[in-house]
Amino acid sequence: MLLLTGSILAQKNVDSPFARYGIGNLENRGAFRTLAMGGISSGIRDNLTLNYLTPASYSSIDTASFIFDFGIDVATIGLKNGPDKYFSTDMNFTHLMIGFPIMRNWGVSAGVVPYSDGFYEISQIITPDDEGDEIVGDVADYHKGIGGYQKFFVGTAFSPLRYFSAGVNFYVLFGEINRYNESVFTEDNNYFNTRKTYTHTMRGIGYDASVQFMLPMADKWFINAGLTMSPGTNLNTTNDTLILRYSNIQTSGLAFDTLYKNVADSKSFIPQTFRGGISFGRKEKFTFGLDAVYSRWSEASLPGSSGTYADALSLHTGAEFIPDKYSNYNFFDRVEYRMGCRYSESYALFAGSQVKEYGITFGAGIPMRRSRSRVSMFIDLSQRGSPEGDLFRETRISVGASLDLFDYWFLKPKYD
Numbered sequence: 001m002l003l004l005t006g007s008i009l010a011q012k013n014v015d016s017p018f019a020r021y022g023i024g025n026l027e028n029r030g031a032f033r034t035l036a037m038g039g040i041s042s043g044i045r046d047n048l049t050l051n052y053l054t055p056a057s058y059s060s061i062d063t064a065s066f067i068f069d070f071g072i073d074v075a076t077i078g079l080k081n082g083p084d085k086y087f088s089t090d091m092n093f094t095h096l097m098i099g100f101p102i103m104r105n106w107g108v109s110a111g112v113v114p115y116s117d118g119f120y121e122i123s124q125i126i127t128p129d130d131e132g133d134e135i136v137g138d139v140a141d142y143h144k145g146i147g148g149y150q151k152f153f154v155g156t157a158f159s160p161l162r163y164f165s166a167g168v169n170f171y172v173l174f175g176e177i178n179r180y181n182e183s184v185f186t187e188d189n190n191y192f193n194t195r196k197t198y199t200h201t202m203r204g205i206g207y208d209a210s211v212q213f214m215l216p217m218a219d220k221w222f223i224n225a226g227l228t229m230s231p232g233t234n235l236n237t238t239n240d241t242l243i244l245r246y247s248n249i250q251t252s253g254l255a256f257d258t259l260y261k262n263v264a265d266s267k268s269f270i271p272q273t274f275r276g277g278i279s280f281g282r283k284e285k286f287t288f289g290l291d292a293v294y295s296r297w298s299e300a301s302l303p304g305s306s307g308t309y310a311d312a313l314s315l316h317t318g319a320e321f322i323p324d325k326y327s328n329y330n331f332f333d334r335v336e337y338r339m340g341c342r343y344s345e346s347y348a349l350f351a352g353s354q355v356k357e358y359g360i361t362f363g364a365g366i367p368m369r370r371s372r373s374r375v376s377m378f379i380d381l382s383q384r385g386s387p388e389g390d391l392f393r394e395t396r397i398s399v400g401a402s403l404d405l406f407d408y409w410f411l412k413p414k415y416d
Helices: 002-009 055-060
Strands: 065-081 084-103 106-117 120-126 139-161 164-185 193-216 221-230 233-246 256-270 273-282 286-295 312-321 336-350 353-367 374-385 393-408
Touching: 055 106, 055 139, 055 164, 055 193, 055 221, 084 393, 193 256, 312 353, 336 374
Parallel strands: none
Antiparallel strands: 065 084, 065 393, 084 106, 106 139, 120 139, 139 164, 164 193, 193 221, 193 233, 221 273, 233 256, 273 286, 286 312, 312 336, 336 353, 353 374, 374 393
């Protein structure tokens, strides 16, 4: 319960100017195993992986088993705009998930996972012209955003046929982003500064529906295909706007003065998303997969948030290789080696165009002794934007590790 509370409150506090618009930067979602494989999901079907992006996979959970998965990651962002450079780093508790079977071919999963983050920090010093300008001294403009959105989901899947499974996630999307804009007269205390605060809160329910098709072949070879659809979702939204003026002389009776206050309730609309893909390989040896994700962000409505939105596409591919899963002599033969790459487009327009992001991923699944539990690690290296013109070039490095605990229920050991 303590870990669940921490997951709800945690935010990835790395500053990105791209988070200033819409609902912030969309998180790279998925279990750490699939994140290390470029973010593929649709064809992944494994009794040790809680693949919540494709809920139809829950029916693969073993009978009488229990899976508990939680993870942390460390992210560093480097920003460059011409000669200017900036770095920020943060460590965050990312997710908490559990999964268990109801009966054979019927599984259930629940958890808290990230959806988006809205952290950014921008500052600029404006030096006015001396001639004919009544403003004395420099003016500092500050723009800051904090907060983000999370999902709490409960899902189930059932496989009525050997080659088919269907599943659904029901989720609650919740959270808030606070944005601050401030103008400060840095050299003269005779002027009033202005601070504008915007709080954007969203909450609502939705669902994801998916299917998987499995084609087992001889000698443990397989082909899996999957499709997941997330319909558009209306969310209750509250926008709280507060504008203050204040003096740098805090002893003044006019130290803070409210100029404007307004609270408005409305509806936001998060658009449809489609995910489809395929994977093939050999069980306990090799897996390769491809995924495509398409979101109709041009239909989005986000009152209280600035930005122009466009449909976005992302492509993912990755692979996993296990030299010898049951080797008794070499630990490194039992390690699951993973790698992948991804391409994505921003849902918000910057300088009138979509920003392209490119990333490569690496990872490993480290088995625990005499157990089916493991530690899953991943490294994600990505870049987007441009160091010239109106955009920044953003380089991000994320390193994460999750503990995937697996155990059996109601099985009494014969020997101690």
